[in-house]
Amino acid sequence: MRVVIIGSGAGGLSTASNIRKYNKEIEIIVITKDKYVAYSPCAIPYVLSGKIKSFDEIIMHDIEYYLDKDINILTETEVIEISPTKNLIKYKRLDDTKIKELKYDYLVIATGGIPAVPPIPGVNLEGVFTVRTLEDGIKIKKWAENCEHATVIGAGLIGIEMAYGLKHLIPEVDIIEMASQVVPRSLDPEMAKIIQKYLEKLGVNVLVGKTVKKIIGEKRVNAVKLNNKKINTDMVLLATGVKPNISLAKKAGIKIGKWGIKVNEKMQTSVRNIYAVGDCVEVKDFITGENTLSPLGSTAVRQAKVAAKNIIGKKCRFRPVLNAMVSRIGNLEFGSVGMTEINAKYHNIEAVCGMSKALTRARYYPGAERIYVKIVCNKDGKIIGCQVIAKExxxxxxxxxxxAISQHLKCSDLCEMEFSYAPPLSTVVDPFVPACEEIVEKLQNG
Amino acid sequence: MRVVIIGSGAGGLSTASNIRKYNKEIEIIVITKDKYVAYSPCAIPYVLSGKIKSFDEIIMHDIEYYLDKDINILTETEVIEISPTKNLIKYKRLDDTKIKELKYDYLVIATGGIPAVPPIPGVNLEGVFTVRTLEDGIKIKKWAENCEHATVIGAGLIGIEMAYGLKHLIPEVDIIEMASQVVPRSLDPEMAKIIQKYLEKLGVNVLVGKTVKKIIGEKRVNAVKLNNKKINTDMVLLATGVKPNISLAKKAGIKIGKWGIKVNEKMQTSVRNIYAVGDCVEVKDFITGENTLSPLGSTAVRQAKVAAKNIIGKKCRFRPVLNAMVSRIGNLEFGSVGMTEINAKYHNIEAVCGMSKALTRARYYPGAERIYVKIVCNKDGKIIGCQVIAKExxxxxxxxxxxAISQHLKCSDLCEMEFSYAPPLSTVVDPFVPACEEIVEKLQNG
Incomplete structure (x- = not known):
């Protein structure tokens, strides 16, 4: 039996490793356009910031590691076509024109995402980047060495991480966000404000509620044009999101949903022996039940396990997502899971929220740090989201x-929950509790 | 309406504060033998270690703080008798013989625990201590200043925390434990071994499987006698557990259970208008359904909220306990919740366990630390316990x-759970997952 996997990101390689873990016989071939495999793209901002010494460190394994496991990887190789009726793919090396064919018993599409480039004039100028691969990271770092000013467009997770990273290489860094706050998908305004202030404290200029109308330059970028002003800049990073890379699947007649490749709980596409995992698929949202995207490395890894197990005949299902995300800027960590209050509103869910501002350890214990917690419930008191900001x-x-959310817990349940306590590690009342109590009281008082 | 509370520990004072939070009218009187109130006894070891600068810092509030809230505290005052039929108590100041009476509408017994002193000859010698109150801590610190060698008897949580604290004041510290491991109530042997090694690395001599037969000395202690040897020592700390302080309740005819004062879910004793909270009560164990003790500050605080709410007529219940505990020795944190494998065996529960040794962050991210996880399931795969050791x-x-345990999750549920990931904060596969997968496989293979 042969399994062919298209893509060497977290989804593709984890599928390969998982199949091998359970089965030593199956032939596994991974085909990827990438030169480097098994690196952690999420770590690129921390190489820029210098926290991680070099790009080499974020490469987890080399090709030999996989060869040793009897997993074949064809790098710098492109799949041209999938033929589901013939169970074969056509592919070629990037530096060659010769097209080869390869039969498969199972195919796994792990083609990932591609940066969503906004329709702004000037995006093709030299010095305008997107960040997705290790090679992008290397190019950005090299370019940044000679910059006095960088502009990051988009203050989502990748945008602010990259802005923070670039600030260590470039004297002036602006981050420009269309929405009225940073991290609009995962944080509510009052939580986002804390992150924004911290970014500003670290020297990043944050411009929210602003749109870049044009990127200006002859051959290379030298300014960005906003509604009412022009800002000179040496570099632009487009951090305006990612979209599923579905072209191969689409051409092959595999069913595409509203957002990405359609898969069932087994990660199986509309074609029985073709699976898909990672940023290229759409998933079900736990709260709304609607389809959505979950372009996270951790999602890809969980999906890979599900696909691998099902391919080898074990039962395993992928559950609807809560889009649990976490990040770190400087010494500040923040995260979100489930719905924000704003997203709830957008989905016509009546939300009742509670906040608490507390400490991570007993107040007299050295190293006790401020923690901010926001909990979002629906009108029945069921928890549908949570946001946390702290240094640990x-x-x-x-x-x-x-x-808690996956188990349909109510805020009243969390008020009665048993949390651990010792002065060096926590506080005698967990910060979740007052936030939940606030909601309980709001619900009682109508 | 008047509420009288006996005891100023976490249970007593939290009951007072909670009643006041919801009701401004009720008269609240707290009676305590203690001189200092509202301090954190759990923090005493960290004052000894010098991590916390002085005992003053662990006093959270003074008497005035409570007076401002219209909560009266009678310190250094002893309750002599409870008369449930007359709804009154008799009390006297410690330095006085005059006995006074006080009527109550509701009484809350929060008399806490008293150190369980083992029946070893010599426990009354000078230089033999127990630790419970701030005054104990002060006395111990003072005595320790002139010691060359200290012996801690009992390697439970308090024993090892105190041994670690004392090591900063005394050149040689032995800790002697009857069981064959440290922290026998909360950790399984392989996890306990990690803590033991760390303690030894910090310079504490750990003697497990040893019993102190006698404490030797004329007026003051100068040695301890074990089965086969004598160890010279200047100080002995008895950390051999705590027992509920139930004498007042017993004398008043309030129902006592196998372990402590019997209470219902509302923290109500066998007498309608008498509640009891904290170390003096017995509680239900979530896993076994049997009665047990939960002498933890966090338990007392949760019980206090339940008692307070019920006294003022709000609904609130205290749930069966999982005895979630955490501690820190030096830079190493450890914790346990639910059943250990050993305790499960003791309760005739067939346990299936999984372990994982992983990292707290992406392996290339500076500060990634080793983490050890053990998960205990019953034979249906339901999670009944977990132990964790890590530096964060x-x-x-x-x-x-x-x-997870309170929601009856199975190990298979945790394998499919959505965990958050970012290289600076976590690993792409949560350490809980491989431990749970090990259990799933064991269960599948019978």
């Missing part, structure tokens, strides 16, 4: 709330 | 598992 423990707290 | 994020992880 954010990821674990988001995970705790991911478990 | 332990408390939040224990809380996440407290939520």
């Amino acid at each position: 423990g954010v990821s674990e707290r988001i995970d705790a709330m991911s478990i | 994020g332990v408390s939040e992880r224990i809380d996440a598992m407290s939520i």
Whole structure:
């Protein structure tokens, strides 16, 4: 049996490793346009910031590592066509014109996402970048060395991480966001304000509610034009989102949904022996039940496990997503899971919210840091979202709330929950509790 | 209406504060033998270690703080008798013989615990201590200043925290534990071994599987006698557990259970208008359904909220406990929630366990630290316990598992759970997952 996997990102390589973990016989071939495989693209901003010493460090494994596991990887190779009726793909090396064919028993599409480039004049100028691959990271770092001013367009997660990273290489960094706040998809305004202030404290200029109308330059960028002003700049980074890379699947007649490749709980596409995982697929949202995107490395890895298990005949399903995300800027961590209040409104869900501002440890214990918690419930008191900002423990707290939301817990349940306590590690009343109590009271008082 | 509260620990004072939070009219009187109130006894070891500068810092509030809230506190005052039929108590100042009476509408017994002193000859010698109150802490610190060698008897939580604290004041510290491991109530042997090694690395001599037969000395302690040897020592700390302080309640005819004062879900005793909270009550264990003790500050605080709400007529219940505990020795944090494998065996629960050794952050991210996770399931795969050791994020992880266990999650559920990921905060596969996968496989293979 042969499994062919298109794409060497988190989704593709995890599928390969998972199949091999459970089965030593299956032939596994990964085909990728990338030169480097098994690196962590999420870590690129931290190489720019210098926190991680070099790009080499974020390469987790080399080709030999996979060869040792009897996983074949064809790098710098492009799949041209999928032929579901013949169970074969056509492919060619990037530096060659010769097209080859390869039969498969199972095919896994893990083609990932491609940066969504906004329709702004000038996006093709030299010095305008998107960031997706390690090579993008290397090019950006090199270009940044000679810059006095950089402009990041889009203050989503990648935008602010990159702005923070670039600030370590470039004296002036502006981040320009169309929405009236940073991280609009994952944080509510009052939480976003904390992140914005922190970014500003770190020296990044944050411009929210502003649109870049034009990127100006002859051959290379030298300014961006906003509604009412022009800002000279040496570099533009487009951090305006990612869209699923679905062209191959579409051409092959595989069913595409509203957002990406349609898959069932097994990660199986509309074609029985073709699976798809990662940023190229659409998933179900746990709260709304609607289809959505979840372009996260952790999502891809979980999907890969599901696809691999199903291919080898084990039962496993991929659950609707809560889009648990976390990030870190400087020393500040923040995260979000489920719905924000704003997203709830957008989906016509009546939200009742509670906030708490507390400490991460007993107030007298050295290193106790401020923590901000926001909990979002629906009108029945069921928890549908949570946002946390602190200098520590954010990821674990988001995970705790991911478990709570997935189990349909109410804010009243969390008020009665048993949390651990020791002065060096936590506070005697967990910060989640007062936020939940606020909601309980709001609900009681109508 | 008047509420009288006996005891000024976490249970007593939290009951007072909670009643006042919801009701400004009720007269509240707290009676306590203690001189200092509203301090954090759990923090005493960290004052000894010097991490917290002085005992003053762990006093959260003074008497005036409570007076401002219209909460009266009678310190250094002892309740002599409770008369449930007359709704009154008799009390006297410690330095006086005059007995006074006080009527109550509701009485809250928050008399806490008293150190369980083992029946070893010599426990009354000078230089033999127990630790419970701030005054104990002050006395111990003073005595320790002139010691060359200290012996801590009992390697439970308090024992190892105190041994670690004392090591900063005394050149040689032995900790002697009857069981074959440290922290026998909350950790399984392989996890306890990590803590033991760390303690030893910090210079504490750990003697497990050893019993102190006698404490030797004329007026003051000068040695401890074990089965086969004598160890010279200048100080002995008895950290051999705590037992509920139930004498007042017992004398008043209030129903006592196998372990402590019997209460219902409202924290109401067998007498309608008498409540009890904190270390003096027995609670229901979530896993076994049997009665047990939960002598934790966080338990007392949650019980206090329940008692207060019920006294003022709001609905609130105290749920069965999972005994979530966390601690920190040096830079190492550890915690446990629910059943250990050993405790499960003791309760005739067939346990299936999984372990994982992973990292707290992406392996290339500076500050990534080792994390050890053990998960305990019953034979249906339902999670009944979890232990975590790491240098960060332990408390939040224990809380996440407290939520998971309280919701009857299975290990297979956790394998499919959505965990957050960013290289500076976490790993792409959460350490809980491989531990749960190990259990799933064990269960599948019978």
